[in-house]
Amino acid sequence: MMLSRRAALLGLGAAWSLGSASLALADPVRTPGDRRFVVVMLRGAMDGMSAVVPYGDATLAKWRAPLLPAAIGQPDGMLDLGGFFGLHPALSGLHTLYAAGEMLPVHAVAGGYRSRSHFEAQDYMESGADHRLTSGWLNRVVGALPRDPSQPEGNGLSVGLSTPLILRGPAPVGAYAPEASQAPSPDLYSRIAALNADDKLTGPAIARGLAAKSFATGTLSGDGGETKGKGGSGGFPALAEAAGHLLASADGPRIAALEIGGWDTHAGQKQRLNGPLRQLDAGLMALRTGLGPTWRDTAVLVMTEFGRTVRVNGTGGTDHGTATVAFLLGGSVSGGRVGGVWPGLAQTALFENRDLAPTTDIRALAKGVLHAHLGLRSDQLETVFPGSRGVGPMGRLIRA
Amino acid sequence: MAFDALHAATRFGFGPTGDGALPADPRSWLIAQLGPGDPARFPTTLPSVSDGLILLEEQHKLKPPPGESLVAPLYRADASAQLNALVSTTAPFRERLVWFWANHFTVSTRRGDIRPIAGAFVREAIRPYVTGRFGDMLLAVMRHPAMLLYLDNASSVGPDSPAGQGGKHGLNENLARESLELHTVSPAAGYSQADVTAYASILTGWSVDRKSADPGFVFRDRAHQPGDKRVMGRVFPAGEAGGILMLDMLATHPATYRHLATKLALHFVSDTPSPDTIAHLTEALATTGGDLRAVSLALISTPEAWVPRSKLRTPFDLVIAAARLVGFGDDPDPSRHGRLAGMMAALGQPVWTAPLPNGWSDRAADWCAPEAMIARIDWSYRVAARPPEAEPTQLARIALGPDRGQRTIDAMRGAGDRRDALTLLLSSPGFQRR
Structure with missing residues (x-):
């Protein structure tokens, strides 16, 4: 175990007992104004229309009434975002940031690819292209920034986890995660139990083993009840706060990537989304706590590989779709409004008669942040996102 | 009898490698591995039994403080080298025979101070004889210091x-x-x-x-x-x-032939092998004076040995099969506890450390306790933290076959990311078996 001096000083030992969350940090680079940039990837495809609900769209209830949170003002009701969109009630922290002008949802966002395979789409999202590259776009951002000469090369923050593709590449990167202490989420346990259910040998053994870990049997039978028990993504806030501390320190990294799973809500979505959304909200608030005063110099981009179907499927969930929502937040962000262009939910407006139609390329959003926040020039942005010449950077994302 | 290539690689070996390469003629492929000469090559720095005993004496004289053992690194390096050989071997049937006979003649680091010579025992007393006469292996074992001390x-x-x-x-x-x-x-x-x-x-x-x-x-x-x-x-x-x-x-005793045949059938065929299978293997030994190549050939020609997935993988099998499929080897740093050995220990089967002289069980009932199965799932999730670049469902097709793996592949398609998908594959009923 090679926890770095800095990580040890920060007392991070306890932070690593997490479920599907992990953190990777780039080695220190110089950024204009000493700014911080964090990417949070939501693996599994977050349903954007549940996180930021277009309640003002007249056709919404026709497609997905069973999935909608209570109305604004009701107990556990949505939190208003300016009269057309409502934030999911589990995202109350983000709503506070929105009110402070530090949170900007951008709706109907999608990558430049149209794959509905998680694996392909995540590869493309992280590669920053419509095919898999050997390096990730955030690594190429690091490569475009000057190294901090006061820091030794590869000043190891590594405890031997896999670096996510988004940060892989020629620029040196330190990675965190407690390989040995991670356990699957309750949802994944349930899927494994279901896969083994018919097996005379492994089926009963796994069912009994999970029962001993106090998983509700309802979860095991896949009835879509809210998953309970140990594991899950409960580590995300601790990890995010640790990331904040490291990013805040004077000689620390300036670029980090976090990820959190649990978004693939094919069944029982209304209940199943509560947990991941709460974790996400708590984690982003913990990140802000960890960053302290440096929050004002920070931009955080929260994105997922694709959205989910507009219609509810037969098991109270949604299937793989196209456009979704992305969040930009931080003290540097010019928020307090919902960005993007709403395509509408009329049947003719849907993408392939099933998905929210994409109107904003995620690369435009990322380019806008990289340009205004980290000072990358247009030729550098071309290197970060190869073949994206036609996708210009979005404006008005970062405070002047 | 259908000589299915994937089954041959899985039952007689440790499963396919991630490139999906399978023998064109599985029967000839298995037979060729029983030829004279062991293709495995180990670093010349691995200790002979003599080296190990010298170090053991030194250790007794110097009495180093705990944590500065002279012999522990030797044991780790030997275990690491022999486990790594399994990940890349092109003669997996032969290697499985090596580990089968090493388990038959168990020496365990739990007693007898044999840590620095347990690896040498396998290389010197087991490996050279796996396709030779059983009597020669028995004599080599009984004269080996590891057995005499254990x-x-x-x-x-x-x-x-x-x-x-x-x-x-x-x-x-x-x-x-x-x-x-x-x-x-x-x-x-x-x-x-x-x-x-x-x-x-x-x-x-x-x-x-x-x-x-x-x-x-x-x-x-x-x-x-x-x-x-x-x-x-x-x-x-x-x-x-x-x-x-x-x-x-x-x-050369008839009861020995029958005992060895039963153990081979238990390992290679099923937890409840038929009397016909045992008789077939017994006869192969009896008519050749205990020729281990002959009985290995008889295994290949045992119809029951070609019934797929009838054996639950032990933790040892599971770790090696995953390492071959996913493409991870051992930690190259010999001063650290080997990654593969560490995984096996975490799953309840530490290398050369069986609890008793009867070695590790070959029966599913001894390996599928509820907590053991959960440990396998958690281990799968840790292994899957470093997913290979290959499409996980493609790995499932390679490991389980396109037909047999369909249910697992469907479940993997519903997984939210590569890691979850790979965890599902490694935790699937098909992958738990060989």
């Missing part, structure tokens, strides 16, 4: 021998008893306590010289019980030659 024979002294005078030292029956019960004829042969005692007397003097410049096996005349001994109705003369005759009798 089962206490090194210090067994004939009561009437010169060294036994004064009554301070005496007979130790441990090796003799296990040799009969576990290694050769088994209790089915109906031997008595008197047979055990007489066999132990025959083995007195089979010991280890730890002080010489080239330490190793020694026959100590001074510790050998004088006079003829009678075991299972046969008389054996005094001296080292009596022991060699005794071992030859045991190695």
Whole structure:
């Protein structure tokens, strides 16, 4: 175990007992104004229309009434975002940031690819292209920034986890995660139990083993009840706060990537989304706590590989779709409004008669942040996102 | 009988590698691995039994503080090298035979101070004989310091021998008893306590010289019980030659053939092999005087051995199969505990550390306790933290076959990311079996 001096000083030992969350940090680079940039990837495809609900769209209830949170003002009701969109009630922290002008949802966002395979789409999202590259776009951002000469090369923050593709590449990167202490989420346990259910040998053994870990049997039978028990993504806030501390320190990294799973809500979505959304909200608030005063110099981009179907499927969930929502937040962000262009939910407006139609390329959003926040020039942005010449950077994302 | 290539690689070997390469002619592929000569190559820096014993003496003299063991790195390097050989081997059937026979003749680091020579035991007493005569392997095992120390024979002294005078030292029956019960004829042969005692007397003097410049096996005349001994109705003369005759009798005994055939069937065929299968394997041994190549060929021609997925993978099998499929090897740093060995230990099967001389079980019932299965799932999730670039469902097709794997592939398609998908594959009923 090679926890770095800095990580040890920060007392991070306890932070690593997490479920599907992990953190990777780039080695220190110089950024204009000493700014911080964090990417949070939501693996599994977050349903954007549940996180930021277009309640003002007249056709919404026709497609997905069973999935909608209570109305604004009701107990556990949505939190208003300016009269057309409502934030999911589990995202109350983000709503506070929105009110402070530090949170900007951008709706109907999608990558430049149209794959509905998680694996392909995540590869493309992280590669920053419509095919898999050997390096990730955030690594190429690091490569475009000057190294901090006061820091030794590869000043190891590594405890031997896999670096996510988004940060892989020629620029040196330190990675965190407690390989040995991670356990699957309750949802994944349930899927494994279901896969083994018919097996005379492994089926009963796994069912009994999970029962001993106090998983509700309802979860095991896949009835879509809210998953309970140990594991899950409960580590995300601790990890995010640790990331904040490291990013805040004077000689620390300036670029980090976090990820959190649990978004693939094919069944029982209304209940199943509560947990991941709460974790996400708590984690982003913990990140802000960890960053302290440096929050004002920070931009955080929260994105997922694709959205989910507009219609509810037969098991109270949604299937793989196209456009979704992305969040930009931080003290540097010019928020307090919902960005993007709403395509509408009329049947003719849907993408392939099933998905929210994409109107904003995620690369435009990322380019806008990289340009205004980290000072990358247009030729550098071309290197970060190869073949994206036609996708210009979005404006008005970062405070002047 | 259909000689399915994926099954051949999975049942007789450790499963396919991630490139999905399978033999065009699985039967010839298996037979070719039984040819003369072992293709495995190990670093010349691995300790011989003599090196290990020298280090053991040093350790006894120096008494290093805990954590600075001289012998522990040797054990780790040997385990790491021999496990790594499994990840990349092109002769996996031969390797499986090596580990089968090493488990048959279990030596365990739990007793007898054998840590620095456990690896040498496999390389010196097992590996050279897996396609040779069982009697030669038995003799090599019984003369190997690891076995003599593990089962206490090194210090067994004939009561009437010169060294036994004064009554301070005496007979130790441990090796003799296990040799009969576990290694050769088994209790089915109906031997008595008197047979055990007489066999132990025959083995007195089979010991280890730890002080010489080239330490190793020694026959100590001074510790050998004088006079003829009678075991299972046969008389054996005094001296080292009596022991060699005794071992030859045991190695070629019909009860030994039946015992070995049963164990091979249990390992390669099923937890409940049919009487026909056992008879087929027994006959292969009986008609060849205990030729292990012949019985290995008989395994290939056993119809029941081609019934797919009838064996639950042990943790050892599971770790190697995953390493081959996903493409991870051991930690190249020999000063650290090997990654593969660490995984096996975490799943309850540490290398060369079986609890008892009967070795690791080959029965599913001993490996599928609820907490053990959860440990396998958690391990799968940790392994899947470094997913290979290959599409996970493609790996499932390679590991399970396109038909048999369909349910797992469907479940993987519903997973939210590569890691979850790979966890599902490694935790699937198909991957838990060979």
